[in-house]
Amino acid sequence: MIRRRAWPLLMKDDRAVVAPLVAVLGASLLAAAGLALDVGLYYTESRDLRNATEAAALAAAMNPAAGAQRARDYLARNGYDASVLKSVQVGRYCPDVRLPAGQRFDASFSLCPGNGRGNAVRIRTERPSRRFLSRLLGPANPIPDLGATATAARIDEAGVGITSGILTVTNSLVTSVNNLLGALLGIKLRLSTADVEALMNGNVDEGLFFDELARRVGETGTYGDLVGRTVPLRDLLAAAAEAAADPATAATLSTLSGVVGSGYTVPLAGLFGLGVQQNMPVGEADAKPALRAGLNAYQLLTFAVQAGPGAIDLSDAVSLLVGGSTVRIGAVATGPVDRPRFSFGPEGETSVGTSALRLQLFIGLGNISVLGSTLSVDSVPVLIDVAAATASIARIECDNTAEQASNTRVTVNAASGLVNAYIGTAPANAMTRPMPVITASSIKSARLVNVASLITVDARAVAQPVMGVSGSVLFGPGGQATVGSPSAPGTAATVGNGSQVGTLLTSLISSISASEGLQVRILGLCLPLVCDATAGAVRSQLLGAVVNPLAGLVGTTADPLLDNLLAALGIRLGHTTLWVTGARCGVPVLV
Template identity: 25%
Template sequence: MGAAAVGIDLGMVVQAKRKAQGAVDIAAMLAAAGGGGADALARRSLADNGYAAATVTVSPGSYAGNARIAPASRFQAGASPANAVRVGLRTGVPVHFAQVLGLPRTVPIQVTGTAASAQFAAISIGSGVAALDGGIANALLGAMLGTKLSLSVLDYNALLSMHVDAFRFLDALATNLNLQAADYTDLVAANASVGQLTAALKVAAQGTSGAGAAVTALTKLMGALPNAGALIPVAQVVDLGDAAALSPARGAAGPLVGLMDVISDIAANANGQNQIALDLGATVPGLLNTRLTLAIGERRQDSGYVQPGTPNATVHTAQVRMLLETTLTAPLGLGTVTLPIYLEAAQASATLRGVACPWTASTRRQATVDAQPGLATLAVANVPRSSIAVGAGTPDLSRFANLIALPLLTVQGTARTTIASPAPQTLTFSDDEITRQVTKTVSTTGLTQSLTGSLVQGLSLSINGLIVPPLLGPLLSTALMAVTPALDMVLDTTLRILGLRLGYADVTVDGTMCNQAVLVQ
């Protein structure tokens, strides 16, 4: 009978300790999320849970979530930067039956809970802000969206320079979809049409200062869309990242997203894995005719709010394969020259390595990102258009391309150049740079001249015929070099619309979220 009675008392002690542990865990999380008022927040929470008379200690400090550090050493009380709180509680549990055996009336219990600020940042990798050729941009985006666009250079500049809050975009989309979702996790699980997504972008832009020109451009874009357009998973356009696990409530502040980036993502998803063919005709200065064939593999992505070290903390540019076919006037009255340029661009990448949001000095906010340009191959070769497809094998780049084909004369050529992918470089963004949306760039070493110029200079020619004009080779090389600025412009504009630059990784920190907290060891 005595043993049973003591067992009841022990059960009460275990239950009381479990309750106290839950109370200090809650207090620690509230204190860690609250920042500078940690002591008051923790004590108020414990009092609300019935521990006003208990002995409480609240110790702000620094927590390092590093697996190489022993768990017992990860929290340092009083250390800087302050990003965590340890709460301790001592109290007693009254017992009844155990007193008969001479045990104390009250059994002391002591519990601690440690919580750290869960610091998130949103990063994006793209092509940087630059003016686009309106004709090429209209042709490419129009082909992906299945329509004909007539936006001006000013329209594209406005879209390139404007950013909106991603969550305001989702709020507007919820209205368009007639969804009553309580949080953004439910919203990104939905599908939306191209028209609904574009209309939501316009609403989000209307609530942003200085967005008049961008709103006008979006209105033009909406007017050109074919009906509603294809259905697209919202998660392919806006990624919540690690913050999805927090089920962010409607009305929360989200990371910034670039209008042009989102439009490009919408267009790429609407196109799917279809081959894109553009006939630019004679619209490119210096060229008699220009044709583009391209395929997009993996698409560009933003991170959403992510924590360093998680799988979501790495973002990539698009993966692109392209064939640029141009014709120009041949020297010596030999008709025309056909120049096919093949391009295959692997993904550039950026990985969030660290976020610091000290409570004691908000202006010391900082984010570090490792960035790496992608590998790229350019070639002059006889490449069939059918090889420009997602999943197709790499074409044979050693096959000579026919540059000039006349009854008594043929000129063939081949060239190849590779842009290496260097080791990742670390970029550090200050509080001011994050606020101003500063873009930082990592580049491949040795990019000192035009890429197509380098390709043309390395061109190996094979000239055959009954009559070979003297100096044909040098004159042909001179003619090709003269149009390399036009070729560079076509390639650069096309790639920038898709969110990448050859040999570069352009990275922006789109925002931070530091008002969350998690329990730590």
């Protein structure tokens, strides 16, 4: 029995007081510790699996066609069993700010089909989590299996530009540039040779240009919204000056911006093809991983001017051809702009083109001596049709060692346009803008001579069409030309040759020399045999008078006047000239 006086001491003794508590709560503490360990492991393993899944998705996006194997190999190298990979989907990534982020991966290829090739991969992984104490709970275990999903995309891009000829700067060309572009703008242009050279040899950074133009015109939507607008030419030139790499190019563009009237506006819709930039918000063109490409400053200027309201009028352009005959450019018409002049995007879905072109020429023969008499001959009307030249990016070859490597190669498929030529009277609307399609049957005989309705001479000829030349051009190491950049235009490649013009006009000469080409009629002044002989003599002399000037247009180049005036517009008959203005080998990114 405990003595009474020991009770107070016992009541104050707290030794081993926790033992009963531990005995009561030990199981609970052990369970909590085990659960904390399992939860900690779950979050750690979940993070590791998510990181591995994202890295595997990036590896798969390097080559979506082999995405499953690449993802499996990556996971295996990082200690995961192949069974972890549950699914691999190849699809298209739609860089469209208007779509919710979760819908930008398109496994059905219906939202943004593009070239129909996969550029993105979505993979899903799953594995059981490691469980210790929590597994004792059986179906009531609160810790789920591990799982992760990741989507990665890679887009290789290049920029391409097109004209119809490479220009050599001469004094006569500079004069033509000032006269023609000045007439279109309604101002007096005074560009020097150095100014024209600075434009032709200078590039504008397309991304910085679009962002600066958007700022000037107040566009806050997408780049597609921007190029759907009509903008003042002076704003376009000022934006180009801000984005020009070369100081001389920037200075010339800035000067032009200051002399162009504020009322001259340019619809941008036919100038640019934006590819994956189309639905990106403005202000992000120079952000990673955007394509960095250039725009040739001279081409940008001439195409923008031609897209505006100014009409091409060369009716006062006359030059001497052969033996007193002259050629006058009656009118120039262009077809609808159905392809952009500058385009940026992936292979298989990026194309450019020129407009179809129609030239109306009048060859003046003056007074012709025929059978001892002088006949006044009206101008011989010649119509030349040049179909649109086209080009498309067929292949972008990357070595995957750098985002925009110097050894990137780009293959472009190109074709110069079909060329037709006619002598005769064209339909009244033949030179309207945009020009309608005409056929050989719509060309009627043109009356060249009418002497009191007693002697008449009519002419009609249709040349055999000259097919356009097509081929592939390789830009980059080992190719015919080099890939440019925002700071350097690179070198161009040309498809086509001057003999096309010669072949065409030679065919036209053959056509007018045929029996139905030049028809002479002498009415009621002589006996039939005499009339026939006289008509034959008249025809023979007139034919020579017509053929000689036509022959003067045949050769590796057309008449110098025609060459220079068309060159000012970036046009050379029978040619298409191409630039690859930049290329980017895509770096896979998580999307």
